[in-house]
Amino acid sequence: MITICLWNAATRSLRQIDAADLLRHPDELHDEHNTVWIDLADPSGDEENLVFQKFFAIHSLSLEDITRLRREPDETPHFPKVEEFPDHLFVIVNPLTERFLHHVGKPTDAGDHVAPLTQLSAVLTRNLLITHHYAPLKCVEALRAHLLRHEPQIERGPDYLFHLILDSTVDEFVPVIDYIEDTLDGLEAIIVHHPKQKLYIRLLHIKREIILLRKTLIAEREVLVRLARGEFVLVDERETVYYRNVYDHLVRFTALIEGAREMTSDLMQTYLSAQSNHLNQIMKVLTMISTVVLPMTLIAGIYGMNFKQLIPDVDQEGGFFFAVLLMLFSGFGSLAFFYWKRWL
Numbered sequence: 103m104i105t106i107c108l109w110n111a112a113t114r115s116l117r118q119i120d121a122a123d124l125l126r127h128p129d130e131l132h133d134e135h136n137t138v139w140i141d142l143a144d145p146s147g148d149e150e151n152l153v154f155q156k157f158f159a160i161h162s163l164s165l166e167d168i169t170r171l172r173r174e175p176d177e178t179p180h181f182p183k184v185e186e187f188p189d190h191l192f193v194i195v196n197p198l199t200e201r202f203l204h205h206v207g208k209p210t211d212a213g214d215h216v217a218p219l220t221q222l223s224a225v226l227t228r229n230l231l232i233t234h235h236y237a238p239l240k241c242v243e244a245l246r247a248h249l250l251r252h253e254p255q256i257e258r259g260p261d262y263l264f265h266l267i268l269d270s271t272v273d274e275f276v277p278v279i280d281y282i283e284d285t286l287d288g289l290e291a292i293i294v295h296h297p298k299q300k301l302y303i304r305l306l307h308i309k310r311e312i313i314l315l316r317k318t319l320i321a322e323r324e325v326l327v328r329l330a331r332g333e334f335v336l337v338d339e340r341e342t343v344y345y346r347n348v349y350d351h352l353v354r355f356t357a358l359i360e361g362a363r364e365m366t367s368d369l370m371q372t373y374l375s376a377q378s379n380h381l382n383q384i385m386k387v388l389t390m391i392s393t394v395v396l397p398m399t400l401i402a403g404i405y406g407m408n409f410k411q412l413i414p415d416v417d418q419e420g421g422f423f424f425a426v427l428l429m430l431f432s433g434f435g436s437l438a439f440f441y442w443k444r445w446l
Contacts, residue, residue, distance in 0.1 A: 103143050104153065107249065109256040111135040116253040121149070124157040131157075134229045137256050139249075139263060141242060142234045147172070153232060160225060164192045168223040171236050179221035182321040184328055191226040191336050193264070193325065196318045197239050197271045198278065218314055222271070224264055226336055231260035233267065241270035261337045265344045268326070272351050278315070279358050282308060286365050293369060297376035305373065309366045316363060319356045326352055390440060397432035 104121040108131065124131065124140075131138050140153060150169060154160050164187075166173075167180050185192045202218040222239060225232040233242060245266050249256055256263065285308065293301055329337055330345040337345065 104145065104149050105141045105143065105246075107139045107141075107246075107256065109137040109253075111137075111257065114254070114257075116249065116256060121152065124152065128157070132229070136229055137259060137263075138230045139245075139256065139260070140230070140232045141246075142232070143238065143242070144236050145234070150234075154225075158190075158225065158227075158230065158232065160190070160192065161187065164225075167192075167194060168234050171221055179219050180223075182318065182325050184325045184334075186334055186336075189227060190230075191224075191334055193224045193226070193329075195222050195224075195268065195271055195322055195325065196220065197222050197235075197241055198274045199237055200240065202278075218311060219318060222267070224267070226260045226264055228336065229260065231263050239271075240274065241267045244270045259338065259341075261341045262344070265341060265348065268345070269348050269351075272322075272348055272355065275315070275319070275355050275359075279355060279362065282312065282362050283358070283365075286362060286369060290369060290372070293373045294376055297373050297380060302370070302373050305366060305370050309363070309370070312359060312363045312366060316356070316359050319352060319359055323349070323352050323356055393440075394433045394436045397436065398429040401429050401432065 106119045106121065106124070107116060108119050109116050110130070111133075112135070119127075130136060142149060142153060145153075147169075150165070154165050154168065164185070170177065170180050179196050180194050182195050183193070196219040199217055199220050220235065220237040220239070222241070223234040235242065245263060248266060289301060289305065326345060326349040328334070330342055330349045332339055332342045
């Protein structure tokens with residue numbers, strides 16, 4: 103689906119137009135005084151050709167990157183990047199999917215895999231912003247709602263509009279990072295006292311998510327630092343301060359996710375240590391039981407031999423009870439020795 107918002111500088115009005123108007127009124131749409139935002143949400147191949155070939159032609163390699171998830175649905179989204187062309191900027195970022203926000207940190211079945219990231223591609227010119235995505239994105243809906251409340255702000259240009267999208271995209275990591283940190287804090291106390299295997303499996307699941315988020319944040323940080331330092335002509339100098347603000351948030355979130363990664367590794371080591379200690383305690387108890395029973399087994403074995411001349415009290419009526427008392431004495435003697443050595 104194609105949604106087009108056109109800000110007419112002459113009439114100072116914002117209106118939506120149909121996709122067919124892209125070819126009917128090209129002069130108005132390409133007028134540098136006007137501002138146009140074209141959003142392609144889960145578009146078809148024909149809609150992509152209309153926008154990226156007929157209305158505003160881009161490089162074939164860029165189009166290949168944009169349509170990656172449609173052509174290869176089982177592949178991961180393209181890594182974040184920014185490329186400068188003579189007449190436009192081409193940017194790719196990886197927002198979080200809505201489903202992932204509800205599943206992050208929770209174990210899922212093998213057949214219920216939740217893709218954590220999707221792809222948002224953007225093309226920026228002096229007066230045009232084109233966004234492309236196959237999954238519904240909160241950042242795009244947030245921009246649309248913002249323009250409904252503050253229509254004149256679209257006049258600030260595509261670079262400002264794209265900053266709002268990036269800001270919303272980065273802020274989506276906040277509840278995810280908070281959830282991961284709270285989950286790790288809760289697992290820390292459980293692992294020490296009850297180191298179960300399912301906790302270790304959950305830690306592995308969380309660590310995979312953290313590594314993926316960390317890679318994405320680092321890559322997007324490189325994109326933001328290039329946008330924030332005024333490297334590109336199409337990003338106005340007055341807008342770089344807003345990109346620097348988003349970059350600062352991204353740096354802070356990267357540090358938090360790095361801390362979560364280290365905490366996960368520490369918890370995994372704690373789990374292995376707790377499991378080892380638990381196993382040592384089990385072996386200690388079994389060894390003590392064996393040590394206590396061993397003298398009893400020896401006495402029973404001796405009294406079970408057929409050398410009556412060498413074994414006392416075999417023919418006496420109290421011989422059995424004497425042997426039992428001797429076994430008990432040896433058992434309690436072993437326990438007393440353990441207490442004396444402070445092994446119990």
